[in-house]
Amino acid sequence: MCKGYSYDELKKATWGFKEEIGRGSGGIVYKGVLPDNRVAAAKLLINEANNHDQGEAEFLAEVSTLGRPNHMHLMKMWGYCIEGKHRILVYECLEHGSLKQNLSSNVLDREMRFEIALGTAKGLAYLHEECLGWILHCDVKVLLDSYYSPKVADFGLSKLLKGAKLNNSAFSRIRGTRGYMAPEWVSNQPITSKVDVYSYGHVVLEMLTGRSPTNDVQTVNDTGEIENRRSLVSWVRENIKETSSD
The missing domain is CATH 1.10.510.10 (Transferase(Phosphotransferase) domain 1)
Structure with a gap:
């Protein structure tokens, strides 16, 4: 069951939100140690993910649902903070990262x-x-x-x-x-x-x-010059066609 934490508790647990271990469009993740000595990841929700207009009851209902799933291949949510403008989710911290x-x-x-x-x-x-x-x-x-x-x-x-x-x-x-x-x-x-x-x-x-979908794939011609750029899916699709035609 998710536990409610105060902002000060999580600020202390993360040493003042000092050690950043992840960042994305939804927020910034900081490493911390909870009072019960569990190593945690505290995600500060930002932008539209941190919707100040969202009512407390709505936020708590959503957190309750997100904290309920229990599966060996889902990261566990341990807690949350809803205090003033702050919306923070607390997860287990996984050793090897992303x-x-x-x-x-x-x-x-x-x-x-x-x-x-x-x-x-x-x-x-x-x-x-x-x-x-x-x-x-x-x-x-x-x-x-x-x-x-x-x-x-x-x-x-x-x-x-x-x-x-x-x-x-x-x-x-x-x-x-x-x-x-x-x-x-x-x-x-x-x-x-x-x-x-x-x-x-x-x-x-x-x-x-080994190629990231967030970067276009560069193809290089025989002279070593960049010929064109393709999305990862387009690059894979063309390679499959070439292999099939061979």
């Missing part, structure tokens, strides 16, 4: 990457199919624990849904990270769990290719 940070190392072999892809899919499937009010993640982020087991993380951008789809007019803005965002966001189509599947596909491509 999947993206680990892709450039030689630690993750092919078998480990397969297990990460499988575990991430299981975590998303639980959010989509087994929660009472299913949770649309909107911006799939994967963190790794001490055993490099994946946990779907960062529900700061999540949207709680009661039906099978939601028109994107219900969202205050386009949500997600460039390169991972589904076409529905810009084509005014209904938002469904497929947007998470699309983001998940990009995460898998990133693990397979």
Whole structure:
């Protein structure tokens, strides 16, 4: 069950919000140690994710729902803070950080990457199919624990849904990270769990290719000059066509 913390308690636990361990469009994450000695990650929600017009009852209801899911491949939410303008979510802190940070190392072999892809899919499937009010993640982020087991993380951008789809007019803005965002966001189509599947596909491509969807892929000609730039999906699609034609 999520515990309510005061702003001063979390400020003390994070040494004055000193050690930043993550940052995204939804907020900034700081490492801290709670009074019960658990190592935690405190996410300060910012911009529209930190909606000061949101009532306390609404925020608490949303936090309660987000803190309820219990799955081995979901990062646990331990608590929250709602005090004045402050909206803070408190999560378990995972030892090996984000999947993206680990892709450039030689630690993750092919078998480990397969297990990460499988575990991430299981975590998303639980959010989509087994929660009472299913949770649309909107911006799939994967963190790794001490055993490099994946946990779907960062529900700061999540949207709680009661039906099978939601028109994107219900969202205050386009949500997600460039390169991972589904076409529905810009084509005014209904938002469904497929947007998470699309983001998940990009995460898998990133693990397979070592290339980030947030950066265009540069192709180089025989003289060493940059020929053109393509999105990761376009680059993969063209390589599949070339392989098939061979």
